Amino acid sequence: MASPPLTPIALALTVLGVILSQPSAPAFAGTTGKLAGRVIDQKKEPLPSANIVILGTMLGAVTDIDGYYTVLNIPPGTYDVQVRLIGYRAFTSKGVEVSTDQTTKLDATLEDESITTEAVVVTAQRPVVEVGLTSTVATVTDKEIKALPVQELQDIVNLQAGVVNGHFRGGRSGEVQYQVNGVSVNNVFDNSSTVRVDRSLIQEVQVITGTFDAEYGQAMSGVVNTVLKSGSETFTLDAEVLSGGFLYPNGGKRGLDFELRPSSTQNYQASISGPTGLPETFFLLNARRYVFDDYLVGARRFRPTDTSNFESQTPRPTGDGSEVPLAYSREWSGLAKITNRSIPAVEISYQALFNVIEGRRLGGAFSWRLNPDGRTIQKTTSYVHGIDWTHTVSASMFYTLSVRQNYFDYHDWLYDDLYDARYDSAGAPRSFNLLLDGAVVQGAEFSRYRQKTNTFLIKGSVTDQVTQSYQLKIGGEYMVSKMEFGTPGVIAAELQRSGTQVTEVLVRHVNEPPTYPGVQTYKPISGAGFVHNQIEWNDLTVRAGVRFEYFAPKAVVPGDLANPANSIQGAPPRPAVKATRKYSLAPRFGLSYPITTRSSIFFSYGHFYQLPKLGDMYANADYSRLALLQASVPDYGVMGNPDVKPEKTVQYEFGYKNAVTDFLGISVNLFYKDIRDLLGVAFIKTYTGAQYSRLDNIDFGNVTGFTLSIDQRRIGIVSTTLDYTWQMAQGNSSEPQEAANLAQAGFDPRPQQVPFNWDQRHTINATIQLSEPDNYAVSAILRFGGGQPYTPSLGSGFGSQIERNSGRKPDGFLVDLRFEKYFTLAGWNLSTFARVFNLLNATYFNGFVFQNTGSPDYSLTAVTDKNQLLDPTRYYAPRRIEIGLTLSSSQ
Secondary structure: OOOOOOOHHHHHHHHHHHHHOOOOOOOOOOOOEEEEEEEEEOOOOEOOOOEEEEOOOOOEEEOOOOOEEEEEEEOOEEEEEEEEOOOEOOEEEEEEEEOOOOEEEOOEEEOEOOOOOOOEEEEOOOOOOOOOOOOOEEEEEHHHHHHOOOOEHHHHHOOOOOEEOOEEOOOOOOOEEEEEOOEEOEEOOOOEEOOOOEHHHEEEEEEEOOOOOOOOOOOOOEEEEEEEOOOOOOOEEEEEEEEEEEOOOOEOOOOEOOOOOOOOEEEEEEEEEEEOOOOOEEEEEEEEEEEEEOOOEEEOOOOOOOOOEOOOOEOOOOOOOOEEEOOEEEEEEEEEEEEEOOOOOEEEEEEEEEEEEEEEOOOOHHHHOOOHHHOOEEEEEEEEEEEEEEEEEEOOEEEEEEEEEEEEEEEEEOOOOOOOHHHHHHOOOEEOOOHHHHOEEEOOOOOOEEEEEEEEEEEEEEEEOOOOOEEEEEEEEEEEEEEEEEOOOEEEEEEEEEOOEEEEEEEEEOOEOOOEOOEEEEOOEEEEEEEEEEEEEOOEEEEEEEEEEEEEOOOEEOOOOOOOOOOOOOOOOOOOEEOOOEEEEEEEEEEEEEEEOOEEEEEEEEEEEEOOOHHHHHOOOOHHHHHHOOOOOEEEEEEOOOOOOOEEEEEEEEEEEEEOOOOEEEEEEEEEEEEEEEEEEEEEEOOOOOEEEEEEEEEEEEEEEEEEEEEEEEEOOEEEEEEEEEEEEEEOOOOOOHHHHHHHOOOOOOOOOEEOOOOOOEEEEEEEEEEEOOOEEEEEEEEEEOOOEEOOEOOOOOOOEOOOOOEEOOOEEEEEEEEEEEEEEOOEEEEEEEEEEOOOOOOOOOOOOOOOOOOOOOOOOOOOOHHHHHOHHHOOOOOEEEEEEEEEOOO
């Protein structure tokens, strides 16, 4: 008999027992790097027993008989490394950069003490290209992040080659694994990140857009691994404050009347770290308050409870006329982290990362410009917290164990209480037919939605540097989730007759399945294990591994799809059956081969599996609602399917890297992705000839492309980067329910290969930085995007639509700018800075277009599209300027 799944408390106690039973304990995957090299003398002879010390840490190694050494488990950052041996002058390399999951090479030649009396000191330089990588990996350090006009993690991710607004190399949204300190923070409901990460918390970010190692799972397109900062041995304080607003001319395409609002954006952030006073125990505390009012402003001329006369077209406004931002955000976020190293060779840390966000979204806001109080409010509370245990068993082995809770709670409604009397006083939204250009002048939004996910996760790995050239890593993870989502009560306006009097009243429907099912709860379980091998021999690098994944949906599906609700007379009833457990085995391989000391070619290949968004799989999965399905009548309300298989991508990548000079590097990568078993819509016939639609693994696609990246390290005061991506992303559907939507609209739903909605054929990202250390820094981000697809139409109505996604939107170009001036005052580091987003006040960047013109500016049916033509939100947000001040005690 199978054992029942562990409860979260039992799970934590089990892990604690494992930890306490160990004589000493590991470090976990995705948070540390490796330093390796060889020490020789001036005659090129190896020097055994030389000591390698990473200054300011307890990390180090001793060279073997052939002069080789390896230092494992190094947190990402910049270090000074010293090599010592009796009879030889010390060798120190300053500014050695170590990155997550990468090997930094550092060789040293020691001089005989009798020949020279001075220690040898050199300044290390990060290679202009990483010739040992077997796939496309972009590593962005905290120093680089600080110099760019970015605020959050997603801003950094979207700057990488092959990424188009969250889509990695042509994949669907939700195909990326987001990790914090090597552990997943994905919300299983939609595969998005549970938390938003501010740039002030980030030590390093790795963005993998190519193939990735077996230790990474539940992703088909890429991995984003964020390593957070930790406490230090000395007290440090960092703070930042900024304020700003939108700056744009009156009128123009947006038709906005400009009014200066210099505090519509506010950001207050502070971090403090240092020793706690306990032995070898350090802390980091960070808090951030973010206030944002979007550029679209309404006037409170009406209130939701107004009673205008719609028969005589007579408005009766009672509002105070005050100006109100139609979209806004109020956010609290932060990090608390404590680290203890009092046990020899062991590091234990606890961290808690949180967001509390409340606001109103911009989409759909324009219609409510005269009655802004009637719109729903969105609120998110999310946090990720847990314990990480790292133990270095020996100079060649370490292991890690992590226990986390990922919690996400989101709701979207106007009033917390479903029975709030203000709903009844307001009624449904109403507008005049002719007056005020269709603006809502009365009523409130009734929509109510909740999504909550609570996930407990255990992850561990063991890394063994078996020989100087061979490393083995073995690990696994186990995850239990409780997922709740749906409508916690429906408010419907219904007509009631009393004699000859007909009145509209509001009726509440709470948990009345199958029509009003309420909030649904599911508790899926998943697990994984992996083996990863890495060989680094004479600059030849081989990375190979395999990953096994398991998923238990813990749900039921119909026993007979032709009689889904067991309601067809004469058909033998079949009870619902359990959705089957799913298994997958994914091999991965990568090879980097040096052509010269400054260039290499690489090839990688892998199978990548990922469950579809669980919110799609489980939504509308109560088939009893099909009991009233009429013969020969189609039902396009797509039914969920918890029994679908994992989606699959087979990816190939071939690349060439070359350090042209010490300051100029070039990389060219070609890639191909074959995408199968995507979630799509299947049409099912019942025994009576009725038809309904159901999710299944029937969609497909493929992506072909290449990227060209150029990195010019600093010459004088100038440094630049440039990357260009060409890709062609095609498939039969851009989202799972597309076929059902086509069929319902009367179009041909049969599969055909068309460009995905995000198929941006040409993408260019460039950064330019002019800087002088401790004086000033100016940086700019330039982005160009080719037009994404849209579906043209001729006129309106049935038969007007031309072939799907056969048109192209206009190209777009954006420029963001940051300027910073540095000072010192009484031992403190100060700076003033300014950031400008959308410097050129561009109005368009792959947004909305009218289907009959392919332009956002005009429509061939201007009367029909009158309200849309008045809506400024169809354009890109206007120029925004922010000015701020930073203070730091850290060096």
